[in-house]
Amino acid sequence: MDKVYSHYDRFMVFQIKQLLDEKGIPCFVKNEFAIGAMGELSPMDVLPEVWISDPQWLLKAQQFIAEFEYQPTDSSPWICSNCKEQNGASFELCWQCGKDSVV
Numbered sequence: 839m840d841k842v843y844s845h846y847d848r849f850m851v852f853q854i855k856q857l858l859d860e861k862g863i864p865c866f867v868k869n870e871f872a873i874g875a876m877g878e879l880s881p882m883d884v885l886p887e888v889w890i891s892d893p894q895w896l897l898k899a900q901q902f903i904a905e906f907e908y909q910p911t912d913s914s915p916w917i918c919s920n921c922k923e924q925n926g927a928s929f930e931l932c933w934q935c936g937k938d939s940v941v
């Protein structure tokens with residue numbers, strides 16, 4: 839088994855997990871609830887992790903993750919569908935009303 843990804847933000851870890859699921863790559867999450875539950879350890883020791891159960895998928899998985907992480911951060915701004923406010927591309931929620939950028 840091989841670890842392919844870890845991040846202090848559990849949400850990111852699950853995005854990767856979902857990405858690999860969609861590609862049909864067998865994977866699972868470790869340390870999902872580690873942060874907070876193990877207050878005595880430093881967060882670095884207990885990052886949520888994505889693991890590949892079958893090593894033949896390792897390279898593929900790493901490729902997909904690299905592509906996933908390579909997303910230009912300074913793309914074009916978006917207009918909130920709720921309040922018509924313009925938001926910077928780095929905002930996932932409308933700063934005005936809090937609505938999600940995904941319609």
Ligand SMILES: [Zn+2]
Pocket residue numbers: 918919920921922923932933934935936937
């Ligand atoms: Zn809005």
